[in-house]
Amino acid sequence: MHMAKTGLRALGIAESFRGRERSTLAGVVMRRDGVVDGFGFGEVTVGGVDGTAAVISLFQGLEREDINCVLLSGCVIAWYNIIDPDVVSRATGLPVVVVTYEDSDGLEDDIAAHFPGDAERMEAYSRLGPRVPLRLGTGYTVYLRSAGIETADAGRVVDAFTRDGKIPEPLRVARLAARAAMQYTYRQR
Template sequence: MSQIHLEKKGLRGLVIAESFKPRDKRSRLAGIVMRRDFVIDGFVFGHCTIGGDDATNSILKMYSKLGRDDINFVLVSGLIIAMYNVIDVVTIHKQTGLPVIGVTYEDSQGIESAIKHHFPDSYESKIEKYRKLGRRSKVRLHTGYDIYLRTEGCTTKEAQKLLDHFTLQGTVPEPLRVAQLLAKSL
């Protein structure tokens, strides 16, 4: 298993968020590279299909576009984006060699029935991808707020420590907040 080297002064993450409007066919993805000291030293953009199956490849292309070897982890706002476009964290971890962390903010009982409703003729593969994500882990940040994590390539405890460092207030870690603002501005 990889590790997030929290002791590294130059620790950097590729942090990705999305934004789309109701009639859009594609969701806009914004990625930032943020250092441990909150300095942003890179941007990258991508897109994925609303309701599609291309989010994983889009994120891998974004990582590749950066052409950097100093990124230490990938942090994503949600692993089911763009109306059920499921991100495969195992594939991203294997192809980049980096720990991957997906963050969500609300408890839920799952989305299998919603997938069946929206994809009545093709839901099996989406549900299989969704189930492969596994269960989320609830963690409490140093701010006193709970968030939910899925990780690949690091432990939940390592991810929690990392997010504690990057969370100044409330529930949203600073790099995710910035990436979300950037995605919405597109």
């Protein structure tokens, strides 16, 4: 990946849900220079196990060959619906960088409390492995998991797409789009 290239494109994916059965995913294709040149949408089941498939489907639905990497705003979404970044990377052929914003001791206790006996969900969470802290050029710290890319390169990607604060622009815009789409859908029902 050529980090200096202004045409470097990331697909940022974020979600929004309001305690319903389905959560809205939004994907934003953004160039490194901040130009947005694509949107995609999808849904996942709240408390389900379809997060990985939904991310792959959103990517495939875009029918784009110019995307250089996938950025995910977390990989435990929609009430413990776990996205496997390794599977997404293999299915898309792209590096995947998962960004989270708060330090924590993990979610094992929460998963066990909400999904007692769900060994598959617990194993999916365990496979994610640890997060790596990254101090951004903006001065904020974020936490990364990555697949198909070295951690140092993942950090450079996140830093390149973060203008201010701690949220990379493709993820910030994707979160806004997911929230707007969710609110629109919620009003229509």
